Amino acid sequence: MMAGPTHHALARPEFDDGPKILIVVAPYYKDIADGLVAGAMAEIEAAGGSYEVTEMPGALELPTAIGIAARMGEYDGFVALGCVIRGETTHYDTVCNDSSRGLTLLGLQGLCIGNGILTVENYEQAAVRADPDGQNKGGGAAAAALHLVALSRRLGRKDKGLGFTADRLGEG
């Protein structure tokens, strides 16, 4: 499947040694999640990378899942995929803000993360953005992670993120 555009002007990064990416997806809306994952897979494959996919109940769990996985030191980058649709209460704001902020805080600790969590008003808005042949937000999130991995490698980084392992968690 040829994925659609990734909505940025950057050329796809090239790797001598393809990065290993963990796709963490919240299939709260299964069809939407499937489109996002398909777009992300296509983008990672086009860059010569490999991927694994793991599922979490909802978008709120995605930052924690990445934080747990990052401590294994096995993945070069991460793609968070999900869909949050506004309901009747303010829970929408919590899910959107806390999932996004969690990913940003992990990124500021050095993890290479692409954020493909859709935050929309209705299913129709999500469908257009999840479609790999449409706005391909899953592919865009994967591209973001790949660019961060390329930067890390270009700058000679050796570790794979967070800079600490489980045995150091008890420190301080």
Ligand SMILES: Nc1c(NC[C@H](O)[C@H](O)[C@H](O)CO)[nH]c(=O)[nH]c1=O
């Ligand atoms: N309403 C949506 C949620 N809500 C669930 C939360 O993400 C979380 O799993 C729960 O609060 C337990 O911690 N999640 C989505 O991904 N999308 C939604 O629209």
Ligand SMILES: CC(=O)[C@@H](O)COP(=O)(O)O
């Ligand atoms: C984004 C949400 O958490 C939302 O779907 C939950 O719906 P509601 O606010 O009507 O409980």
